[in-house]
Amino acid sequence: MVGQDATQEQRAQLRSDLGLDQPFYVQFARFVGRAVQGEFGLSLRQGRPVSTLLKERLPATLELAAVAALLALILGIPGGVYTALKRNSWLAQFLLAVSLVGVSLPTFLIGILLILIFAVILGWLPSFGRGETEAFGWWTTGLLTKSGLKALILPSITLSLFQMTLIMRLVRAEMLEVLRTDYIKFARARGLTDRAIHFGHALKNTLVPVITITGLQLGSIIAFAIITETVFQWPGMGLLFIQAVSFADVPVMAAYLCFIALVFVLINLSVDLLYYAVDPRLRIERLVPAH
Amino acid sequence: MTSVASQTRLARWWDGDLAYGFRRSPVAIVSALVLAVCLVAALFAPWIAPHNPFDLATLNLTDALAPPHGMAGARPEYLLGTDDQGRDVLSAIMFGTRISLLVGVAAVALSVMLGVSLGLVSGYGGGRLDAFIMRAADVQLSFPAILIALLIDGVARAVLPRGAHGDVALVVLIVAIGVSNWPTYARTVRSSTLVEKGKEYVQAARVIGITPAAILFRHLLPNVLGPVLVLATINIATAIVLEATLSFLGVGVPPTRPSLGTLIRVGNDFLFSGEWWITIFPGAALVILVLAINLLGDWLRDALNPKLK
Numbered sequence: 001m002v003g004q005d006a007t008q009e010q011r012a013q014l015r016s017d018l019g020l021d022q023p024f025y026v027q028f029a030r031f032v033g034r035a036v037q038g039e040f041g042l043s044l045r046q047g048r049p050v051s052t053l054l055k056e057r058l059p060a061t062l063e064l065a066a067v068a069a070l071l072a073l074i075l076g077i078p079g080g081v082y083t084a085l086k087r088n089s090w091l092a093q094f095l096l097a098v099s100l101v102g103v104s105l106p107t108f109l110i111g112i113l114l115i116l117i118f119a120v121i122l123g124w125l126p127s128f129g130r131g132e133t134e135a136f137g138w139w140t141t142g143l144l145t146k147s148g149l150k151a152l153i154l155p156s157i158t159l160s161l162f163q164m165t166l167i168m169r170l171v172r173a174e175m176l177e178v179l180r181t182d183y184i185k186f187a188r189a190r191g192l193t194d195r196a197i198h199f200g201h202a203l204k205n206t207l208v209p210v211i212t213i214t215g216l217q218l219g220s221i222i223a224f225a226i227i228t229e230t231v232f233q234w235p236g237m238g239l240l241f242i243q244a245v246s247f248a249d250v251p252v253m254a255a256y257l258c259f260i261a262l263v264f265v266l267i268n269l270s271v272d273l274l275y276y277a278v279d280p281r282l283r284i285e286r287l288v289p290a291h
Numbered sequence: 292m293t294s295v296a297s298q299t300r301l302a303r304w305w306d307g308d309l310a311y312g313f314r315r316s317p318v319a320i321v322s323a324l325v326l327a328v329c330l331v332a333a334l335f336a337p338w339i340a341p342h343n344p345f346d347l348a349t350l351n352l353t354d355a356l357a358p359p360h361g362m363a364g365a366r367p368e369y370l371l372g373t374d375d376q377g378r379d380v381l382s383a384i385m386f387g388t389r390i391s392l393l394v395g396v397a398a399v400a401l402s403v404m405l406g407v408s409l410g411l412v413s414g415y416g417g418g419r420l421d422a423f424i425m426r427a428a429d430v431q432l433s434f435p436a437i438l439i440a441l442l443i444d445g446v447a448r449a450v451l452p453r454g455a456h457g458d459v460a461l462v463v464l465i466v467a468i469g470v471s472n473w474p475t476y477a478r479t480v481r482s483s484t485l486v487e488k489g490k491e492y493v494q495a496a497r498v499i500g501i502t503p504a505a506i507l508f509r510h511l512l513p514n515v516l517g518p519v520l521v522l523a524t525i526n527i528a529t530a531i532v533l534e535a536t537l538s539f540l541g542v543g544v545p546p547t548r549p550s551l552g553t554l555i556r557v558g559n560d561f562l563f564s565g566e567w568w569i570t571i572f573p574g575a576a577l578v579i580l581v582l583a584i585n586l587l588g589d590w591l592r593d594a595l596n597p598k599l600k
Contacts, residue, residue, distance in 0.1 A: 104582050106532045108539045109574045112559060116567055127563070216433075223435045230540050231559075245445040245542050253445050257438075264433055 018042075040255035045247050050255045054237060059139050060130055061236030064228070065221045067152060068159035072221075073214065076164040080171025081203060084179065096172075099165035107224060111158040111231035118154060126151045128233035159228045163217050170213055174206035208279050215271035219264045312594045319594075322586040329580050333388035340382040345548075372568040375561065380568060383554055384576045390550035391577070394465055395531035399523050401469030402530075406476025407519060411507050413477065414484025425481070428474035439471035440533060444542050460545050468533050472526060476519055483515040521595055525588035528581045535577055551577045 006014075015021050018041075019030060034041065040050040079099075083092040102110075119127035130152075132145040143149065178184065179202055187197045226238030233239065237256060244252035313319050332339070372380050413424040431439060447463040487493060488511065496506050531551075537543035538552030539559075546553055551573050558570025 104585055105578060106536055106581075108536060109555070109578065112555070112562065112570060112574065116562060116571070120562060120565070120567070220435045223438050226437070226441070227536060227540065241441075242540050242542070245441060245448065245540075248445070248449040250449050253442075253449075257442060260434075260438065268433065 035254070035258060040258075041251045043244075043252050044249045045244070045252075050251045053240060053252065054255055054259065057235060057237040057240050059141060060234060061222065061225050061229070061238060063141065063143060064152070064155055064159060064234060064236060065218070065225055067156040068163070068225075069214075069218055069221055071156055071160040072163035072167055072217075075160075076167030077171050077210070079164070079168040081175060081198065083168065084172045084175035085198060087176075095168065099168055102161045102165035107158060107162060107227045108231050110161055111154070111228060114154050114158060115231070125154055127154065130235055155228050155232045155234050158231065159221060159225060162224070163214075163221060166217065167210065167214060171206060171210055174209055175202055178202045178205050208275065211274055211278060212271055215267055215274065219260075219267045222263055223260060313590075316590055316594075318586055319590040322583040322590070325579060325583040326587060329388060329576075329583065330392070332385050333392050336382070336385040336389050340379075340385045342379040342382045344378040344383045344386060372566075372572075374558065374569045375566075380572050383549065384551070384573050387549050387551045387554050387573060388576060388580065390461075390544055390548060391531050391534060391552070391580070394461065394468065394534045394544070394550065395527050397465045398468035398472070398530045398534070399527050401465060402472035402526070403476055403519060403523050405469065406473040407480050407512070407516075409473065410477035410480025411484055411511060411515070414481035415488055415503070415507055415511065421481075424477065428477050431471075432474045436468075436471040436529075436533060437536060440467040440537060441540075441542065443467035443470055444537065448542075460543070461548075464534065464537065464543050467537070468530050471533070472530065475522065475526075479518050479522060480515050483518065484511055487511055487514050517595070521588070521592045524591055525585065528584040528588065531577070531584070532581055551580075 019027055022030070031041075042048065043050050043053055046053065079095055083095050086092050115127045118125045126147070130148060132147045133140040134145060134148075135141075141148070143152070184197060184202060187201050192201075225234075225236060226242060228234065229236045229238040230242055237259070240252060241256040243249070244256065313323075337343070374380060374383065409424050409428075413421045444463060444467045447459075447467070451459065451463075493506060493510060496510050501510075534543060534550060535552030535555065538550050539556045541556060544550040544553050546557060549557065554573035555570050555577070558566075558568075558573065561567075561569050
């Protein structure tokens, strides 16, 4: 962090500025004390505060993850319902085959293939970066400009494909299970419309496992964004982290991993809380005194 | 009693049940064949590869960036074309598959060893140790394996001196992937250990004064290993993908001894100038290898599952 021709005094000054002359446990206590306040020190490579670096990169990653999660849900759930209801139609078979490919292709290969087809051969979509962004305070968004939206298409598809196939297969399996139960037969006997049976009764009862898995997958989307961001040179936190790993930039790595850990804890907590909102049985159980 | 029963079961598999199921399943036969081709190509790469991509003397820069067969400007001696330094892509893939398989198998062996030992101790010992090991597994399972592997790799890079990293990169990678996968094995083994430890043969062994270590590894281990082996087959594919991903991200195998992931990463730079074959062929090789292992593993799991018969 000092130049090669820095004097002995300058070096000593930097050492005491950074607290490196203190014993190990004092350094560690200081690190923890600052970390809980969101302060992780200076990046070894860029010489800037880590919190500023992360804050700059946060919007890009969150936008990408949110769009990918939304895409996975709005395509995955209907896909799962359809493949469960029309099990033998060719479209359902086709969707299942595609989902098998989605599960077995590594994420970065999907990204490379999409770049090859849509950016190199067809030249329709940009293959790297975020396009133009607009700033609102410290938050930058690419959702409002045309080039920003175009740049978002390939990365969000790449990121969501795996989650989409997972949700589709899960919804399909759960639907098939629920459609076999007695209350569905009874609902048919009552002469309810297919629509009411499928969406009012069957889909609702598949929601508990679906919420668990999608909730937990939301965390993985942010973690897997590392790969997608590397493929598309998307200027998010994952790219920052990978660069930090290859340069052994410890403060950035520590800050990113603490952030991810926080995200995972928050997501697990909200998934647990959502159970109560979705499944009335849990609420009743709470009223019954524990045995 | 159980050990005798499982032995005859083992004998029955070999006698025909499993083999019969294998003969009846086209998917299993095809994926086994594909896997066999991949294995032979990888293991015997130094002898059967058309070129040696690491022998600098045989490289010829005038051959650089030759396209694969069937395209204009293709050269007959390079079936899948060459990269920017005139290395034969097919040979590079064969050598790369070697590294990928090595890392995948070694990493799975490490996680099986770790997971099985911890699971056995946890299930047989019980109490606080059990609680501690299982909570550690829970914590690790709530994060994706790739994050754990990246964490280990990053810490190793920070701790080891710069120059040393190149030599031990492969070992670090194997440890990172191996450690990131142990909890699944530990959980499986622990639950079967809990069932097995109440059985008479374990009590008998205890009564005649066999040490706990011998009971664990000579009596319990053979009886809890079945599900672990099936899990391990499928996890080899996962480990290979994880290795390729890490190498693609630039934190895995160094480019001096490239794995499939490293080849894809290097080739990715040429995608925009139209030399797609440098990255697409290693990618295809990776997918074929992983798909073959996955399909074979799935078949094995179903074939060994008595509930599905």
